[in-house]
Amino acid sequence: MSHYQAPVRDIQFVIHELLNSETHYQSLSNCEQPGQELIDDILVNGAKFAEQVVAPLNQSGDEEGCRFEGGDVQTPAGFKQAFAQYAEAGWLGLSLPEQYGGQNLPGSCAMMMGEMTGSANHAWSMYGGLSQAPVTCLLTAGSEEQKNTYLPHLISGRWGGTMCLTEAHCGSDVGLIRTKAKSNDDGSYSLSGTKIFISGGEHDLTENIIHAVLARVEGAPSGTKGISLFIVPKFHSDENGNLTERNAVHCGSIEKKMGLKGSATCVMNFDGATGYLVGEENSGLEVMFKIMNSARIGTALQGVSMGENSFQGALNYARERTQMRALTGPANPDGEADPIIEHPDVRRMLLTQKALNEGSRALIYWLAQLVDQSKYGNEENARAADDLLSLLTPIAKAFCTEVGVEVTNLGIQVLxxxxxxxxxxxxxxxxxxxxxxxxxxxxGIQALDLLGRKVMGSQGTLLRNFTKRIHKFCEAAGNNEAMKPFIEPLRTLNKQWGELTMAIGSKAMSDPNEVGAASVDYTMFSGYVALAYMWAQMAQLAQQKIAEGVEAPEFYQAKLATAEFYFQRLLPRADSHSKAAEASGKAMMALSQDAFAFL
Amino acid sequence: MSHYQAPVRDIQFVIHELLNSETHYQSLSNCEQPGQELIDDILVNGAKFAEQVVAPLNQSGDEEGCRFEGGDVQTPAGFKQAFAQYAEAGWLGLSLPEQYGGQNLPGSCAMMMGEMTGSANHAWSMYGGLSQAPVTCLLTAGSEEQKNTYLPHLISGRWGGTMCLTEAHCGSDVGLIRTKAKSNDDGSYSLSGTKIFISGGEHDLTENIIHAVLARVEGAPSGTKGISLFIVPKFHSDENGNLTERNAVHCGSIEKKMGLKGSATCVMNFDGATGYLVGEENSGLEVMFKIMNSARIGTALQGVSMGENSFQGALNYARERTQMRALTGPANPDGEADPIIEHPDVRRMLLTQKALNEGSRALIYWLAQLVDQSKYGNEENARAADDLLSLLTPIAKAFCTEVGVEVTNLGIQVLxxxxxxxxxxxxxxxxxxxxxxxxxxxxGIQALDLLGRKVMGSQGTLLRNFTKRIHKFCEAAGNNEAMKPFIEPLRTLNKQWGELTMAIGSKAMSDPNEVGAASVDYTMFSGYVALAYMWAQMAQLAQQKIAEGVEAPEFYQAKLATAEFYFQRLLPRADSHSKAAEASGKAMMALSQDAFAFL
Incomplete structure (x- = not known):
C-alpha cells in the first residue's frame, strides 16, 4: 500500500506565501489569472487524484512492468483506466490554449499536479508528461492545420505523444542524428531510421500516438544545422479525427531497466513512415530546445517528487520502528526501545531529505513562475525571466536530480x-x-550548458544578473539580527560565486578543457547557493510569521529549523565543490587512455 | 558477457610494494609465511577463477534470482557447480587451520580472493563468505568435539554456514533478541523463534547448512548480557559426518530485494530445533563481535569489489563510445565524434571511481595485515594492531561502503x-x-561505534595512536619538495581531526545527543583523512619508483596523477564533513516528531 500523502500545506506555503501567487498571476496577461481559491481547488483535487488513483498503482506497476508482444505494449494493470480518468478530468489541458480544449491557465498551475503525480507514480506520470512534447512542438512552430488536426486529441487524452530524438549512436551529441526524411510530392516526408529510449513510444493507453521526430532531410547540412522536426502519427486520421491507415512506425522492443518499469521505453523503427514537417526545414533543434527547457524543469521536479515520496516513507518508518534507547534516556519508557526518530543520526538523514526537497521545491516553483512571466508577462518581466531561466534551468535540472538520488538513497538508509x-x-x-x-x-551536459554556454557565453552577464539579485536580498535582509546566520554565509558564497567563475574563466583562456573539468562541481556549487537563497527567503518569511504571532506557529518553526539545518550541515558542501572546481584539470587530461587501468 | 578483469597489477602493487608483504609475513609465527611467489600464484589462479568461473554467472544470477518452493531454495543456474569447484580447489580453507583441512595461511591471503570473487559476482560470493561465520564461532569458542564435528565439512565446502542474528523487531538493537533456547537433559538446547535476513539460510549448494544462532536461554538476563551462541545444523550427522535426521529449522520464505538476487535472504523458523551451546551461556555477543569485526572488513571490501567492477565497465564504455568532439579539437578525426574519455567530465567521474577504489583497497589490505599481526604477530605488534583495528574497522566499513555507493552510481552516470x-x-x-x-x-551504527565507543570511549587514546602515526609519516616525508602537495594538506587535516574530536567531546559533555548528531559526518571526515594517508604513501612510493628510473613508469605515473586528483578534488570534502560535524545538534533534536512533516 502506498504511504504517499500530497504535501498540500508545503506547496501552499511555497506558492501563496513565498511566491505571492496572487500578485504573480495578476501581473500576467493573455491567460487565466487564477486566484488563491482556484489554485487550492486544483491542489486539493490533484492531491486526491494522486493519492487515490495513481499512487495505488505504483508498486504493482513496478512488479508487473510493461509487456511487449507482437509490436504491442501492454502497460501495467490499472494504468489505462487511471489515464482515462486523468484525461477526462481535464488535467492534460490545464495550461493549454482554450481553443484546443485546454483551460488556458499559466504553466505554473500544472506544476503542482506534476509534482504530486510524479511522487505517486513516476512511471505512470511519464505518459501524460510525454504527450506534452508534440503539443509544445506544434504550439511553437506548427501550422494552423497541424494544430487543429492534433492538438484537440492530444489535449483530450484521446491520443498520446512522444519525443523521438536519441539514436543508438547519438545521445548527447544530437548533431549525429541519422534518421532520414525524404520529401514526397504531396508535401509530406518519408522517414526512415531507428530511434531508441522513446518513452511511451508504444502503449495501450490511447488509440493513437503522435511522435515528434528529429530527422535529417536528404541533402541537409551535416551536424546540428541540418536537423528538422516532424510529426509522425501512429495512425493517420480523417478530418473528423477518425483513425484511418496505420503509419510505418513500429515499436521494435522495449528496454529492461533499473526502474521506471511501468513506463515503456521503446526502440522505434521508422520504415518510410509518413511525417509532416513542423516549421521550416533545418530548424528542428530550435523548436526542440524550447521543449527541452520545459522538460528540464519537469525533470528537476522529478527529483523533488521522488525525494518527497522517499522522505514520507522514511519518516513513517522512523516514527514507528523502535530500536535502542535515545542517548538522553528512554523516550518511550513503556516499550522495550524508542522510536528511531529519537536518534540524532536518523534525524540528520530525515532533515537532509527535508531540507533538500523543500529547498528544491521552492526553487522549481519559482522557475515555473518565471516561465509564466516569460510567456505572459510584460516585456520587461519577460526578458528578466528569460535571463534568469537561462541560468537557473541547467542548475535546477542537474542539482535537483543529483540530490534526488542522494535523498532517495537516504530513504533506503533510514530503514x-x-x-x-x-x-x-x-x-x-x-x-x-x-x-x-x-x-x-x-x-554533465547541464553543467557544460551552464558554465560553457550560459555563464562564459554571456561573459558572466547572466550570472551577475542573479548574484546581484541575491546581493540585493542580502542588503535588505541583513540588518535583521535574527537573519544574520543566513545572510552572512549567503553573502560570502554569492561573492565567492563570482570569484570562482573568474578563476575558471582565466584558466580556460589557456585551456578550454578547464571548463569541462570544473563544470559539474561548479554546477553543484551553484545549486547549493541557489538553494541557500531560497532557504534564506523561507527563513525570513518564517521569522516574520512567528513574530506576527501567527496561529499554530509549528509549521514556521519547523521551516526555520530546517533552514538552520541546511545552512549549518549541508551548505558547507558548497565550499568543497568550489575547491574541486578551482583545481587544475591538467594532470587529469594528461593521463593517456591506457593509463586509467593496468589490467 | 562480463567485462571483469581482476586488477592483478594493482593488488600486487598494494601487497608487495606498498605493504611489503615479504617483511610482513616473515614477522608472523604459528602460520605459513607465504613468499611473493606463492602470493602471486594465489592471485593469478584466483583471478582466473573469478573471471572465468564466477563472473559469467553474475548477470544471469541477477536475472534468474533464487527460487523458493516447498521450503527449498534453488540458486541460479551454475552457482552450485561453481561453488563445488571453488571448494574443490581449497579456497574456503585458505586461511584456516591445517588440522581441519585448511592451508594455515594468514587471513590477508584470503582477502585478494574475496575482492575478486566479490567483483565478479557479489551474490555468489555471499555463500562462501557466510560459511566462515560458524567457522569463526567454533574456532573462537567451540569445544574440541564441536570443532572436529563441523570444521572439516565447513572447510571442505561439503557443508555451508550462516549467521543468525536479526529478528523482525531487532536489527541494530541486538539486546532485543527473543529467540529462546531451552536446555535439554542431554546438554543440547531446543531453540524456538524466527530469524530474518539470513543470507544463505537455505540453498542447494551444499548437503548441510550449519547455523550460528544467537538466542536467549530461559531465565537469562535481559538485554545484551543474556545472549548465548548456538550451533544449529540443518541435518544432524553421525561420527563419520554422514547426515542423519533433519533438524527443526526451516526456511519460511526468501526476500525480494533491490539487488543481490542470486543470494538467498531467508526467513528462518526455529521450531524447537536442537542447538549446541558454543562457549559459555550468556557470552554469545563476545564471540559474535569477533565475527562482526572480520565481517565488517569483509563488507568494506565489497565496496571496493563493486567499485572496481563498476569502474571497469565505465572505462570500457568511455573508451569505445564516441560522442561529441574534445574541447581542444578532434582526437579521433577519422570518426564522426571522439571517445567520451576525451571529455574532462567523463575523466572526472572515472578518476573519482579510481581514486576512491584504489585508496580504499590500500586501506583495507592494510587492515588485513593488521588482522594477521593481531593473530600471529608478537605481543607488541599484536597489541598495536588491535588498537589500530579498533579505530579503523568502523571507518573502513562505513566509508568504503558509502563511497562504494557513490562509485557505482558514477559507473551508471558515465554511460x-x-x-x-x-x-x-x-x-x-x-x-x-x-x-x-x-x-x-x-x-550510522559504525559511526556510533567509532565516535562513541572507540574515540570518546578511549578518551581519544585510540585516535591519537593513529594521528601520531600520520604525524610521524608527515615529518619523515615532509622534507621532500615533491611530496609537499600531499603532506601539507594531510598534516593540516590530521591536526584538524584532533581539534574536531575535542570540539565534539566538549559539546557532548552537556548533551550526549551531540555525539550521535556528529557521528556520520565525523566518520566520513575520518575516512577521507585515512584515505589521504594511504594516497600520500602511494604517491611517495610512486615518486620513488619514477625517480629510480623503473622500467615502464606509466603505472606509477598514473598512481601519482590519481593521488593528485584525490587530494585536489575529493579531499576538500573532508572539510565540509568537519563543518557539519561541528554544528550544534540542538535545533535538530528540539523538533517534535510531528513537526517533521505537515501532511
Missing part, C-alpha cells in the same frame, strides 16, 4: 536492511529516481 | 541513459552495492 526489501517501497523510489540525472541531458 | 539499461550491467552493480551500507551494521 536499514528493511530499506533493501522490495515490499517496503523505498528501493523502488531510489531505482525510479536514478533516471533523472541521465535523461533530458545528463548532469 | 548516460545506457547505464540505466539492465543489459549493460552497470545498474546491477549499483543495486548489488547498495546493500553494503546497510548490513553488518549500518553506516
Amino acid at each position: 536499514g536492511g528493511h530499506g533493501y526489501i522490495r515490499d517496503n517501497g523505498q528501493e523502488q523510489i531510489a531505482r525510479d529516481a536514478r533516471i533523472a540525472t541521465l535523461y533530458e541531458g545528463t548532469t | 548516460g541513459g545506457h547505464g540505466y539499461i539492465r543489459d549493460n550491467g552497470q545498474e546491477q552493480i549499483a543495486r548489488d552495492a547498495r546493500i553494503a551500507t546497510l548490513y553488518e551494521g549500518t553506516t
Whole structure:
C-alpha cells in the first residue's frame, strides 16, 4: 500500500506565501489569472487524484512492468483506466490554449499536479508528461492545420505523444542524428531510421500516438544545422479525427531497466513512415530546445517528487520502528526501545531529505513562475525571466536530480536492511529516481550548458544578473539580527560565486578543457547557493510569521529549523565543490587512455 | 558477457610494494609465511577463477534470482557447480587451520580472493563468505568435539554456514533478541523463534547448512548480557559426518530485494530445533563481535569489489563510445565524434571511481595485515594492531561502503541513459552495492561505534595512536619538495581531526545527543583523512619508483596523477564533513516528531 500523502500545506506555503501567487498571476496577461481559491481547488483535487488513483498503482506497476508482444505494449494493470480518468478530468489541458480544449491557465498551475503525480507514480506520470512534447512542438512552430488536426486529441487524452530524438549512436551529441526524411510530392516526408529510449513510444493507453521526430532531410547540412522536426502519427486520421491507415512506425522492443518499469521505453523503427514537417526545414533543434527547457524543469521536479515520496516513507518508518534507547534516556519508557526518530543520526538523514526537497521545491516553483512571466508577462518581466531561466534551468535540472538520488538513497538508509526489501517501497523510489540525472541531458551536459554556454557565453552577464539579485536580498535582509546566520554565509558564497567563475574563466583562456573539468562541481556549487537563497527567503518569511504571532506557529518553526539545518550541515558542501572546481584539470587530461587501468 | 578483469597489477602493487608483504609475513609465527611467489600464484589462479568461473554467472544470477518452493531454495543456474569447484580447489580453507583441512595461511591471503570473487559476482560470493561465520564461532569458542564435528565439512565446502542474528523487531538493537533456547537433559538446547535476513539460510549448494544462532536461554538476563551462541545444523550427522535426521529449522520464505538476487535472504523458523551451546551461556555477543569485526572488513571490501567492477565497465564504455568532439579539437578525426574519455567530465567521474577504489583497497589490505599481526604477530605488534583495528574497522566499513555507493552510481552516470539499461550491467552493480551500507551494521551504527565507543570511549587514546602515526609519516616525508602537495594538506587535516574530536567531546559533555548528531559526518571526515594517508604513501612510493628510473613508469605515473586528483578534488570534502560535524545538534533534536512533516 502506498504511504504517499500530497504535501498540500508545503506547496501552499511555497506558492501563496513565498511566491505571492496572487500578485504573480495578476501581473500576467493573455491567460487565466487564477486566484488563491482556484489554485487550492486544483491542489486539493490533484492531491486526491494522486493519492487515490495513481499512487495505488505504483508498486504493482513496478512488479508487473510493461509487456511487449507482437509490436504491442501492454502497460501495467490499472494504468489505462487511471489515464482515462486523468484525461477526462481535464488535467492534460490545464495550461493549454482554450481553443484546443485546454483551460488556458499559466504553466505554473500544472506544476503542482506534476509534482504530486510524479511522487505517486513516476512511471505512470511519464505518459501524460510525454504527450506534452508534440503539443509544445506544434504550439511553437506548427501550422494552423497541424494544430487543429492534433492538438484537440492530444489535449483530450484521446491520443498520446512522444519525443523521438536519441539514436543508438547519438545521445548527447544530437548533431549525429541519422534518421532520414525524404520529401514526397504531396508535401509530406518519408522517414526512415531507428530511434531508441522513446518513452511511451508504444502503449495501450490511447488509440493513437503522435511522435515528434528529429530527422535529417536528404541533402541537409551535416551536424546540428541540418536537423528538422516532424510529426509522425501512429495512425493517420480523417478530418473528423477518425483513425484511418496505420503509419510505418513500429515499436521494435522495449528496454529492461533499473526502474521506471511501468513506463515503456521503446526502440522505434521508422520504415518510410509518413511525417509532416513542423516549421521550416533545418530548424528542428530550435523548436526542440524550447521543449527541452520545459522538460528540464519537469525533470528537476522529478527529483523533488521522488525525494518527497522517499522522505514520507522514511519518516513513517522512523516514527514507528523502535530500536535502542535515545542517548538522553528512554523516550518511550513503556516499550522495550524508542522510536528511531529519537536518534540524532536518523534525524540528520530525515532533515537532509527535508531540507533538500523543500529547498528544491521552492526553487522549481519559482522557475515555473518565471516561465509564466516569460510567456505572459510584460516585456520587461519577460526578458528578466528569460535571463534568469537561462541560468537557473541547467542548475535546477542537474542539482535537483543529483540530490534526488542522494535523498532517495537516504530513504533506503533510514530503514536499514528493511530499506533493501522490495515490499517496503523505498528501493523502488531510489531505482525510479536514478533516471533523472541521465535523461533530458545528463548532469554533465547541464553543467557544460551552464558554465560553457550560459555563464562564459554571456561573459558572466547572466550570472551577475542573479548574484546581484541575491546581493540585493542580502542588503535588505541583513540588518535583521535574527537573519544574520543566513545572510552572512549567503553573502560570502554569492561573492565567492563570482570569484570562482573568474578563476575558471582565466584558466580556460589557456585551456578550454578547464571548463569541462570544473563544470559539474561548479554546477553543484551553484545549486547549493541557489538553494541557500531560497532557504534564506523561507527563513525570513518564517521569522516574520512567528513574530506576527501567527496561529499554530509549528509549521514556521519547523521551516526555520530546517533552514538552520541546511545552512549549518549541508551548505558547507558548497565550499568543497568550489575547491574541486578551482583545481587544475591538467594532470587529469594528461593521463593517456591506457593509463586509467593496468589490467 | 562480463567485462571483469581482476586488477592483478594493482593488488600486487598494494601487497608487495606498498605493504611489503615479504617483511610482513616473515614477522608472523604459528602460520605459513607465504613468499611473493606463492602470493602471486594465489592471485593469478584466483583471478582466473573469478573471471572465468564466477563472473559469467553474475548477470544471469541477477536475472534468474533464487527460487523458493516447498521450503527449498534453488540458486541460479551454475552457482552450485561453481561453488563445488571453488571448494574443490581449497579456497574456503585458505586461511584456516591445517588440522581441519585448511592451508594455515594468514587471513590477508584470503582477502585478494574475496575482492575478486566479490567483483565478479557479489551474490555468489555471499555463500562462501557466510560459511566462515560458524567457522569463526567454533574456532573462537567451540569445544574440541564441536570443532572436529563441523570444521572439516565447513572447510571442505561439503557443508555451508550462516549467521543468525536479526529478528523482525531487532536489527541494530541486538539486546532485543527473543529467540529462546531451552536446555535439554542431554546438554543440547531446543531453540524456538524466527530469524530474518539470513543470507544463505537455505540453498542447494551444499548437503548441510550449519547455523550460528544467537538466542536467549530461559531465565537469562535481559538485554545484551543474556545472549548465548548456538550451533544449529540443518541435518544432524553421525561420527563419520554422514547426515542423519533433519533438524527443526526451516526456511519460511526468501526476500525480494533491490539487488543481490542470486543470494538467498531467508526467513528462518526455529521450531524447537536442537542447538549446541558454543562457549559459555550468556557470552554469545563476545564471540559474535569477533565475527562482526572480520565481517565488517569483509563488507568494506565489497565496496571496493563493486567499485572496481563498476569502474571497469565505465572505462570500457568511455573508451569505445564516441560522442561529441574534445574541447581542444578532434582526437579521433577519422570518426564522426571522439571517445567520451576525451571529455574532462567523463575523466572526472572515472578518476573519482579510481581514486576512491584504489585508496580504499590500500586501506583495507592494510587492515588485513593488521588482522594477521593481531593473530600471529608478537605481543607488541599484536597489541598495536588491535588498537589500530579498533579505530579503523568502523571507518573502513562505513566509508568504503558509502563511497562504494557513490562509485557505482558514477559507473551508471558515465554511460548516460545506457547505464540505466539492465543489459549493460552497470545498474546491477549499483543495486548489488547498495546493500553494503546497510548490513553488518549500518553506516550510522559504525559511526556510533567509532565516535562513541572507540574515540570518546578511549578518551581519544585510540585516535591519537593513529594521528601520531600520520604525524610521524608527515615529518619523515615532509622534507621532500615533491611530496609537499600531499603532506601539507594531510598534516593540516590530521591536526584538524584532533581539534574536531575535542570540539565534539566538549559539546557532548552537556548533551550526549551531540555525539550521535556528529557521528556520520565525523566518520566520513575520518575516512577521507585515512584515505589521504594511504594516497600520500602511494604517491611517495610512486615518486620513488619514477625517480629510480623503473622500467615502464606509466603505472606509477598514473598512481601519482590519481593521488593528485584525490587530494585536489575529493579531499576538500573532508572539510565540509568537519563543518557539519561541528554544528550544534540542538535545533535538530528540539523538533517534535510531528513537526517533521505537515501532511
